[in-house]
Amino acid sequence: MSVRDQLVRWRYHWHNATRFARDHPHSALVRLSGLGIMVFAAIYFVLPLYWLFSAAFKAPRTIDYPPSLIPEAISFENFVTIATETQFVGQYMINSVLVSTGAVVIVLVLATPAGYAFSRYDIKYKQYLMVAILFVQMIPFLAMIIPLYRIFSVVGLLDTLFVITLLSAANTTPVATWLIKGYFDTVPDGLEEAARVGGASRFQAFRVIVPLAKPALGAVALYAFVGAWNQFIIPLTFISSQSKWVFPVALYEFISLRGVVNWGLLGAASLIAMLPVLVLFVVFQRQFVAGLKGTEFKG
Amino acid sequence: MSTIRLDHVTKRFAEVTAVDDVHFEIEDGELLVLVGPSGCGKTTLLRTIAGLETPTEGDVSLGDRRVTDVPARKRDVALVFQSFALFPHMTVRENISFNLRMQDNLAGDEIDERVVETAEMLDIEELLDRAISELSGGQKQRVSLGRAIVTNPAAFMLDEPLANLDANLRDQMETEIVRLQKRLDITTVHVTHNQSEAMTMGDRIAVMNDGQIQQIGDPEEVFYEPANRFIAEFIGSPTMNLLSATHSRGTGIEIDGADGHMLTIPVTVTAPRSRVTVGCRPEHVVVEHGRVSGSEWLTDEVAFTEFHGASKYLFLEPEGLDQIVVHVDSNSDYEQGDLVSVRFSPAEVHVFDAESGQRIEADVPDDAERSSEPVER
Structure with missing residues (x-):
């Protein structure tokens, strides 16, 4: 689209808006x-x-307070430090990916058939069950930490x-179940009726339908994935060895252990931690919205 | 191939009785059309036969086999849906082969062969590798038919398969479905709310209302001898003229005319009832220009006319009476505003009990001519 077309378009929208306002x-x-x-x-x-990320691209020790918004020179030194001197691009990333992928698998395996x-199905007390599932999520997580800690220590799953x-x-899983049910x-x-009349069992019919719920x-x-990726309290409480850290816990280290906050390193590390999620969202944004909205099918 | 027997089938959903004590048999190779207004229970009955609903009471048998508790997939019944219900994520070939693939004992080659055979029969073989979203309504309907017949089912259920098609295509598919059904000689139940579709397609018609079968018979029987007032109104287009009247043994049926005088139809009925409803199809109303004297004639102005190609309908709105519709040839010279006289042909008058709406057999005077003979029951 040429600049002229763009201007014409803006003028149209402006006229439209002013007429509407009138x-x-x-x-x-x-x-x-x-x-x-x-x-x-x-x-x-x-x-x-923005401020954090601009800090990431500044040379170390050039961040002052109040911060300058536009860095004078772009420097990748912070990223080099993160990559070479910490486990950020190594173990922590692997841990985060493992944890998040595992959560995705568990959630899909449970929530898809449940939804x-x-x-x-005509389930007795369906409405109550649905609400009960949501209630589970309303219990503040912090209230469950100590009992959960006890349970996991008994089972031997701590750390x-x-x-x-x-x-x-x-x-x-609760919200996922609701979403999938809605879809x-x-x-x-x-x-499914066509499938069942055609000779499919209930389970086979379910398998025929599942691909349609892809969005x-x-x-x-x-x-x-994002939910697991951002978990902070859980890993902080249940994990003790550094080799099992995930990103949020590792980020926390930049603040607590060194006393002074190294904004440049924290910014660079945050950016690295955010990047996968950001990419996922940008790539799948359309599908994400479609999945939340539901679709009209024309079979 | 097999007969379908419904043995006092009743289906209730909570408070609603969708199907109420339905009891009849569909013969081997027959095309039975279940027709009725929306919500009359026809689709529920069809789904009960297909096995998607379990009857609350009664039994369903296919051939000699009682299938009331047999799940849909083991009944060997195929179903075509109004919405087509094609799997949108599969190609035409995958859709048609679906039912075959669900049977474990078939080899890939055989499946391919039968899919191609079916597609050729429906003239869709060039569409086999298309996606469902690329098809037109008529093509989807063919694919949906193909998926149903490919397994050679014992019975074939069609749930308003033509409702989503435009008028021209519907006529074409009507013929095609009948031809396919005759060729495969497969017991078929076709559900529709369209009475003209029912009459065109059915070997027999079952008219349903409020969950009950009102009448079962071949199209001529249902058309010429409607068992009650509901059927008389439902079957035929435009609908039958229905007027409330009094009956006495001496004079026959009298309708209170507009200008004080009685319109008489020289027909007596066997049962001595005084209040009746008398019906006469627009085709059987005799019409003359101008005023004709005689107690059998009613004179009125033509309120408006409707042109339907080969035929034309005159609408009379006599004072104090319901509208009367008259069928004439479209080239006849009746115009809006003309003064005409009409008479109900006694041989083709239907008499119904005013309260129950049931048909009352009429004694037609011997000299009354009949333009069409009713078919033997």
Whole structure:
């Protein structure tokens, strides 16, 4: 699109907006304040991140307070330090990926059949069960830490990556079940009925239908992955050996152990920790939204 | 191939009785059309036969086998859905072969062969490798038919398969389904709410309302001898003229005319009822220009006309009476505003009990001519 076209387009939108404001001043005001809130929220979230990342690209020991927003020279020294002197790009990353992938697998294996069953079967007290599942998630996690610690110490799972995977999956499964149930609700019953009349058992019919829920499964997988990736309290409490650290715990070290916060290193490390999730979101954003919305099927 | 027997089948959902004591048999190789208004229970009945619903009471048998508790997949019944219900993530070939692939005992070659054979029969062999989303409505319907017939099922259930198609395509598919059914000689139940589709396609028609079968018979029987007022109104287009009337043994049936005088139909009924509903199809209303004297004639202005190609309908709205529709040839010179006289042909008048709506057999005077003979019951 040429610059001219772009200008024409802007002019059109501007005219459209002013005409709308003239004709419906009330709704225009509502929209404008909505827009204002969103801009404010964006600045609120983006600014600290931007500051942290700009710190990452500054040469070490050049960050002052108040911070300068635009770095004078781009330097990758912080990243080199992180990569060479810490386990960030090595063990921690492997741990984080293992934990998150494991959580995704567990959540999908549990929530897919559960969501399907809630969507398709006439279960007694279905509504209560559905709400009960959500209630589980409403219990503050901190209240369960000590009992969980006792349980895992008895079972002998303390200081293993599996604990983080398990707890994170347990944390995500309720919402995942709801999401998948909601998505299956938008898939017409006729498809399984066609499969069943055609000779498929209930389970085979389920297997035929599952690929249709891909957008929802994708959204749930992303949600579970990010949920596990960001776990902080769980690994901090249940993990003691440094070789089993995951990213958030490792990031915490930049603040606590060295006394002074090394903003440059923290920024660089945060960026590395965020990158995989950021990439996933950018790549799968459309599918993520589609999975949350549900679809209209035309069979 | 087999007969389908429904033995006092009742299906209740919580408070609602969807199918109420349905009891009849569908013969081997027959095409039975289940017709009725929306929500009359016809689809539920079909799903009960297919095994997607279990009857609350009664039994379903296929051939000699009682299948009431047999799951759908073991019944050897194929079902075509109104929504087509094709698997959107599979190709046409995968869709058609689905039912075959669900049977464990078939080799890949044989499946391929039968899919191609079926596709040729439905004239869709060039679509086999397409995705479902690339097909038009009619093509989807063919694929859906193909998926159903490929296994050579014992019975074939069609749940309003033409409802999602446009009018021209529907006519074409009607013919095609009948031809396919005759060629395969397969016992078929076709559900529709479209009475003209029912009459075109069915070997027999079962009219349903409120979960009950109102009448089963061949199309002519249902058309010419509707068992009750509901069927009289439901079957035929435009609908039958229905007027409330009084009956006395002496004079026959009298309808209170507009200008005070009675419109008489010289027909007596066997049972001595006084209040009746009298029905006459638009095709059987006799019409003349101008005013014709005689107690059998009703004179009124044509309120408006409707042109339907080969035929034309005159709408009369006599004072104090319901609308009367008259069928005439489209080249006849009746126009809106013309003064016409009409008379109900006594031989083709239907009499119903005013309260129960049940048909009452009429004694037609011997001299009354009949334009079409009812078919033997």
